[in-house]
Amino acid sequence: MQIRSFQLSDYRLVAELLEEVLSEECCEETMGAFARQLSWDSELVLVAESAGRIAGVLIGTIDHHKGYVYRIAVRSEFRRQGVGRNLVACMKTRFQQRKVLKVLVAEDKHNELLRPFYDSLGLKPVDFVQLTQPLSIVAG
Structure with missing residues (x-):
């Protein structure tokens, strides 16, 4: 498996992955944030690629020395494989390379479903933050 930066040629495949993995409401919210980011x-x-297929994607952003994990999506057949x-x-x-002082998870009802995953990474409730503004305003 290779983790790499998103490339423009990935757009259609990443959009399909998001549509497949996320609920309709979450996908709509995420596609807007994805385009803005x-x-x-x-x-x-970031895109995870395995055997020539996009296995997962993570959308992050930075605002004032804070890094936010906005959305993560992994295809079902690649889950529980790291x-x-x-x-x-x-x-x-x-x-870290960009001197971010704190990493937070954007807490919304969609990421709340992934709380066990984030807990398994050692993140604590204090590492979750409710965004008071849409991603477009936070990072802009």
């Missing part, structure tokens, strides 16, 4: 800093959109863990680890490395 690509326009600001595509290096904070894809999500590797995506988060690589994003943390990117955040």
Whole structure:
């Protein structure tokens, strides 16, 4: 498995993955944030690739020395194989390279479903933050 930065040629496949993995409401919210993040800093959109297929994606952003894990999605057939863990680890490395002081998970009803996953990474409730503004305003 390889974790790499998003490339423009990935757009259709990542969009399909998000549609497949996320609920309709979550996908709609995520696609808007995904497009905005690509326009600001595509290096904070990570893609996990395995055997030539996109297995997962993580959308992150930075605001005032805080790094946010906004959304993570992994195809069902690649779950429980470390894809999500590797995506988060690589994003943390990117955040550290950019002098981010704190890494937080954007807490919304969609990420709340992933709380056991984030707990398994050692994140505590204090590492979750309710975004008071949409991603477009937070990172803009």
